[in-house]
Amino acid sequence: MDFKIRAAEKEDCKDISRMIMELAVYEKMSEQVKISHEELERDGFSQNPFFECLVAEVTDEHKSKEGFKVVGYALYFYTYSTWKGRTVYLEDLYVMPEFRGNGIGKGLLSKVAEVGKKKQCVRLQLSVLNWNTPTQDFYAAKGAQDLTASEGWHFIRFDGQNLDNLANEAPKS
Ligand SMILES: CC(C)(COP(=O)(O)OP(=O)(O)OC[C@H]1O[C@@H](n2cnc3c(N)ncnc32)[C@H](O)[C@@H]1OP(=O)(O)O)[C@@H](O)C(=O)NCCC(=O)NCCS
Numbered sequence: 001m002d003f004k005i006r007a008a009e010k011e012d013c014k015d016i017s018r019m020i021m022e023l024a025v026y027e028k029m030s031e032q033v034k035i036s037h038e039e040l041e042r043d044g045f046s047q048n049p050f051f052e053c054l055v056a057e058v059t060d061e062h063k064s065k066e067g068f069k070v071v072g073y074a075l076y077f078y079t080y081s082t083w084k085g086r087t088v089y090l091e092d093l094y095v096m097p098e099f100r101g102n103g104i105g106k107g108l109l110s111k112v113a114e115v116g117k118k119k120q121c122v123r124l125q126l127s128v129l130n131w132n133t134p135t136q137d138f139y140a141a142k143g144a145q146d147l148t149a150s151e152g153w154h155f156i157r158f159d160g161q162n163l164d165n166l167a168n169e170a171p172k173s
Pocket residue numbers: 023026092093094095096099100101102103104105106107126127128129132133134135137138141
């Protein structure tokens with residue numbers, strides 16, 4: 001199947017938003033999705049973007065049952081390791097079910113690696129749910145290590161009231 005991978009544009013935010021929800025449904029946590037396509041436009045396509053995104057687009061003849069041509073995406077941003085330096089963090093990788101198995105996921109993942117390498121990143125990191133073994137296998141087949149298994153890291157978050165409380169306790173100086 002012919003497809004191309006390109007940098008997302010502001011106009012792609014409706015498609016990205018749709019696929020963010022599809023991925024969240026797959027991950028059985030759709031009720032947690034609060035982001036709007038307007039927020040994605042603001043956060044990814046303003047002067048100091050918080051993320052970058054690649055999309056996979058198929059030709060007219062291969063478009064989805066519902067008429068979509070943008071059928072996959074990889075959303076990533078940059079972070080930093082005090083041990084190793086520049087790191088690219090892959091937040092989302094998704095290919096619509098009817099387009100899987102055509103090399104699109106691998107194409108998106110490789111392209112993020114290439115973009116990261118061009119920016120001198122030495123690591124590509126991501127997290128994946130413990131039951132999502134098909135995707136864990138997909139990453140492992142490409143050479144990824146599972147750091148929870150090998151090093152015991154936990155994934156920690158502050159949000160909502162806990163984040164507010166923490167921020168409110170900041171020393172005033
Ligand atoms: C993971 C995902 C992006 C892969 O996309 P895809 O387009 O189906 O994958 P590809 O067709 O590019 O597969 C590329 C390679 O991985 C292999 N592969 C695909 N799924 C695999 C699996 N479950 N286990 C092992 N290898 C797998 C393919 O055989 C292929 O190998 P090859 O290069 O030797 O031919 C897609 O399945 C998906 O969207 N899954 C649901 C969402 C998800 O879990 N996202 C990640 C959240 S962290």
